[in-house]
Amino acid sequence: MSIAPGSVREEESSAGQGIRSFRQSLLAMLGLSSVVMMVAIDQTVVGTALPSIVADLHRFDLYEWVATSYLLTSVITVPIFGRLGDWLGRKPLIVIAIVLFTVASALCGFAQTMPMLIACRALQGIGGGMLVGTCFASIPDLFPDPVVRLRWQVLFSSAFGLANAVGPSLGGFLSQHYGWRSAFLVNIPVGVVSLYLAAKHLPHIRHARFERLNADWKGACLITVALGSLQLLVEAAGSTGSHAGLYAAVAVLSMGLLVRQERRAPNPVIPPGLLKDRATLVLLVLSLLMGVAMFVLLFYVPLLLQGGLGLDAGKAGIVVTPMVVCITVGTITNTRIVTRLEKPNLLLYLGFGLLGVSCAAIASVGAGGASVGFVVAMVMAGVGIGFVMPNLTVFVQQVAGKTRLGIATALIQSARMVGGMLGTAMAGTMARHLYRAGLEPVLTAKAAAAPGHWTLALQDPQTLMSAQAAADFAGHANHAGFDGEAMLGAARAVLVHALQTSLFGVALLMAAACVIVRLLPLIPITSIAASRQQGAPE
The missing domain is CATH 1.10.287 (Helix Hairpins)
Known part of the structure; x- marks a missing residue:
């Protein structure tokens, strides 16, 4: 794909020329916020619905692929369309992405098998990656001054928080009462609203250049x-x-x-020159590690609650909600204090520290999922993510400069998704191996004379995620002369232990992240006006 040479200047269409009024800025941010809300709702709704999906379509061995297929395609499209947005303008790409994401969500809702669902999720990830790669980079286009940008980003974070607040409970409610397919179909009305707001009110800002663009x-x-x-x-x-x-x-x-x-x-997807900057490289590594923790918690805490602790989808959604709500609380709190600190990097220590403690705590109190300790751990996780995620984006925008702002922002989002993809794959593989290795000896202790097919029936824990399937298993086992409830309880305990071990591994990674933060040079957050007064370059 190529674009004819143009003049080296930033230009806007008539909808975005000049200094925007408060009303214009508000409507533009509402358009972006609605898009982010759609993507955030999808992530949190699907996380809670995933155990129900496995209970219906089976194939627990593909559990993590429902998440990672989305993340894999998103990783590719985020930097590609982040760069295309620098050249073509972000508005047309956002409009196309909304349509693609909404259509893919409908296809996910009608999937009949796990491989079909995974393929549709991959298509959905392309749309989601386009949205992430363009929406986050649109904010510095609208508000070049980083201090002003942080103030307006509260609206962005609030939309993200609202979606996170309703997402887990909505996913659990829909899965329990209307089936897991409704968790995908709910994106359709949200997509329609997002499409109207983005097409109507988002200005078309372009960055024209002399060079030809070859994707x-x-x-x-x-x-x-x-x-x-x-x-x-x-x-x-x-x-x-x-x-x-x-x-x-x-x-x-x-x-x-x-x-x-x-x-x-x-025009490389990953500019080698950008990676030569130490601050950028460290920020990308930190974003990857944060993605590990964020997505493991989103996709495996519901499995812990539903498969390991026997909660239904609705209750599991309620327990997960404090974490995703507190992402917004942490982000808003961070926005209020980061510009007042002489060393903003300290917030990264705090955020990763909270994430590490929360992962260890969630694993430790796993046997009492509805306990106060579990909820407190979820709150710490949310606040920790809120202290880390916005700062990584703002920091990389500060060090990248205006000409590489779009691709630098996109790479930060991509690194988070790579971390989520690899983290969920590692957590899923570890949990699956530990579960299957620990299941047979435990069941043998509970029912020494049990035929092999009883053990085989629990090898894939989808039986534990469906109340009806669990009841059927217990009934058949009892009819055969075994204690079905004891066998189910033993299988749940093994699953809890396997997931706890995975979460402890994530806690160790967060401790490593705190060490890596030490490699990051000081990145002050100052306004453009203050920089000019100090004689610093913009």
Whole structure:
């Protein structure tokens, strides 16, 4: 794809020329906020509905793929469309992405098998990646002054928080009363509203340049192959008869070709020059680690609550809600204090510290899911994410400069999704192996004479996620002369232990993140006016 040369200047269509009034800024931010709300609702609704999906469509071995297929395609589209937005303007891309995301959501709602659902989620991820890559970069377009930007970002964060507040409970309610398909179909009316607001009120801001734009599709394909093979490698680890060696070879080869391609491409997906800056590289690593914690909590705490502790989808959604609500609380609190600190980096220590403590606490109190300790741990997780996520975005925008702002913002979002993809794959693989390894000896202790098919029936824990399936299993086991409830209880205890171990691993990663923050140079948050007074470049 190429664009004819243009003059080197920033330009706006008539809808966005000059200084925008408060009303124009408000309507533009409402358009962006509605889009973010749609993506956030999808993430939180699907996380709570996922155990119900597995109970209906089975294939627990593909549990994490419902999440990672979305993240994998999003990772590719975020930087591609982040860069295209720098050249073409972000509004047309946002409109196209909303349509694609809404159509893909409808297809997910009608999926009949897990592979079909995974394919539709991958398509949905393309739309979601386009939205993330363009919406976050639209805010500095609208508000170049970082201090003003932080004030307006409260509206953005509030929309995110509102979606997070209703998402888990909505997902649980819909799954329990109307079936898991409604958790995807709910995106359709939200998409229609988002499309109207974005098309009507978002200004079309373009950055015209002399050079021709050649999208780095080859680099995007190599990233897809590299990340896909890495995920397959993670899932194959420890499995007998797997193709782990093949996946490792493909990952190494594709990464080598990617490095070569990005050095040669005129407009690389991952600009090598951007990665040479230490601050940018550290911020990308931190974003990846935050993605691990955020998505593992979103997708595996509902499994812990429903499959391990026996809560229904509605109650699980209520228990998850404090975390996602407190993401907004943490973000708003962060916005109020970050510009007043001489060392804003301190908030990253606090955020990652809270995330680490919360993961360890959630794992420790797993046996009492509705306890006060569990809820407090969820609150800490939300506040921790709220202290980390907006700062990583603002920090990278500060160090990247105006000309690379879009791609730098997109890479931060992509790094978070890569972390989510690899984190959910690792957590799922570890939990699955630990569950299957611990199930047989525990069931043998509970029912020594149980035939092998009883143990085999619980190898995939979808039986634990459906009240009807659990009741049927217990009834059949009791009829055969075994204690069905004791067998189910033993299987739930094994699943809880497996998920607890995964969460402890995430807690250790958050401790490592606190160490990595030490490598980040001081990044002050100052307004454009203050920078000019100090003689600093904008």
